[in-house]
Amino acid sequence: MLQSHPAIGQLWVGFSGGLDSTVLLHLLVACQIPVHALHIHHGLNTDAEAWLAHCKAFAESLDVPFTAVQVTVDRKDGGLEQGARRARYQAFSQVMSEGDQILLGHHADDQTETFLLRLMRGAGVLGLASMSESRLIGDDKYLLRPLLKAERKELEQWAEAYGLDWIEDDSNADETLERNFLRHRVVPLLNQRWGVNRQIARAAENLRESADLLSELALADLDALDLKEERLGESLALPLFFNLSERRQKNLIRQWVLCQGGQPPESSHLNQALCQVAYAGEEAQLEVNLGGRVVRRFRDRLYLTPRLPPFANNTDKSWTWDGCSDLALPGGSILHPVPGWPASEYRVCYRKGGERAHPINRPRSQTIKKLLQEEALEPWLRDRVPLVFLGDSLVAVAGLFSCKADCHIPDEPPGWRFLD
Template identity: 65%
Template structure:
């Protein structure tokens, strides 16, 4: 077996930053474990300006102590420190998966456009992920492993600069520099698949083969194949009449249905990743394709796919973000809006003034049932329910469309029309969009 001298960690770090330059701030996702501790110390040692971001899940009795440790360590390096407390919901997926989703949402919310967050994933993590996905029956895109860089929301990116290093190299750096770090007690729980692979499977493989290096080589080869598949998917996306929507994106369902089964699967995988989701697993991918093919033309389809939702409406295939569920008791009855600034709407969505929209004192609310409206381009008023159908508003958005009132009178339906009201008939309706 040939032995190569590992590339120094500072060299790896700086090379990765040069490959993926950004215009904004650099952040480190700082849990306080070995990986993120070494990464933060490396950046400080290389005098690279960075901010530390600690996500407090509240899942461990030690969470508050970990927060204090991370704040003190960042302070010792003169690194600005931010802590974000999050709630891990009880939605679909295991606890580890739900915590990961919540953590990445916190990353995106803390960052500004142009910013980049660095994570301490290394080559051993890559090997574990490869084996996990192999056991779940992943295809080429999934087996291509952890990407060095990807987006985390519009204009924001994520970088893993130490993917080429091993856990042993990080531990050696920590020992050489006298660093201390947090040991999360959950890392010893072998009922979790990743921990089982880490403690039982990979040591056995590494005793016979250089497992980490072999996996890294396989991942490189698979990534080349994945890039070819992505190029094909991009061409199919264009040919299927790709269109951005107020919530997600859509394709012409008829053209999509004319593709071979393999290309339809490939397109859905690529599309989910392009929206910032994950590579869909086999079962939900099969379910989505089966429902799209078997359901009646007017039937509602909503299948979870890689952190996104596949839907269908009026001959279009939609891929949307997961819409946040809400109850009227939680969100309140109505919300004030000045008509000038953006209004973040409960349950998702943003209302913003259109060109020429006048500032004033408005009230915004969702549908309650029984509303009527008089669009400025119509002679008579009509029930709002009928108008939303006529304007082809997607059914999953009809209870979320913002109704804008002034002095108790409905003056606009966000993103759709302005009502026949004095002083507003010439103004386009306020803009209404959903972020990813």
């Protein structure tokens, strides 16, 4: 598998100290493949510090570089298991550089449990395709699962043959957890009748092909719907979107969310989002959370954006800007200079209400509220647009227009964009 996915950068192993990651790390070292062990310290178990010490000692015994990262798990983020997973993958992405790969020890038994869990939750084609052998987790960063076709009993045989010690998480015996119930009660019964790992692996591969085909269709539809990058997220032409069948609309939205790094949305949430999009007026403040992203509608465009950070208590604040460098602002945006913009000591703030501006290309001043409407700035960004002052004079509304002033101000205003 590693020959099919050659690494440009560093190879990492997600090393929890359990059976699968222990065998994977040992196997790679036995094959003389240079790797770096990465341990994520969730702090959820009273033995977490002992696990960290065990993992560090094992890596050192193999002469493998070892890195540990402590994370904070948000239990509100889809529950404890989902919150831990999100924190873990965020840590992976932060530690890795472009061209790096991280190898995880998921095996065929894990794939079976994942398939059955998603089946019980009513997952669609993509969900039932379960875990892939490889996928992107960031810009040119890859996750690989080289043991996905190996069964747990094979890993146990390897560990016993080489006298390896591994950590047994006591929570794995808790059958109130869905995955453990499947592992201890359901899968053994299925194995008595069928070779369930092989059958599910075959089904997952077939479903993966179907999911890939649906993805290709969705990407083709996106290209045909005038997809545009916006200050925040992306947008597409709503009239063209409505020309698609409902099935293709759902398929497109689902893929669009995934392309932006969101999670596959649940069918019920997707149906609700489409219903609200269809019946919302052109100027309606539509805001539907979907898979970690937000669906919005403005005029004849459908938007998909990241969630906006909280923005309260910023209207009375201001920031100093030199006109030459980037200025990070609350709410996740950046003010940046443009060629020819003069260096000076500017004051940057947000709207309070009632302000007026006199754009360079207009004969008279108007309220900023009216100007933002005429400039067709998206409603969810109108309270966040930076106002740039020199002394007491408003000289620019960032990203939109420069204002008439006593001093020379270029026609092009300072730029304004949001962090990815």
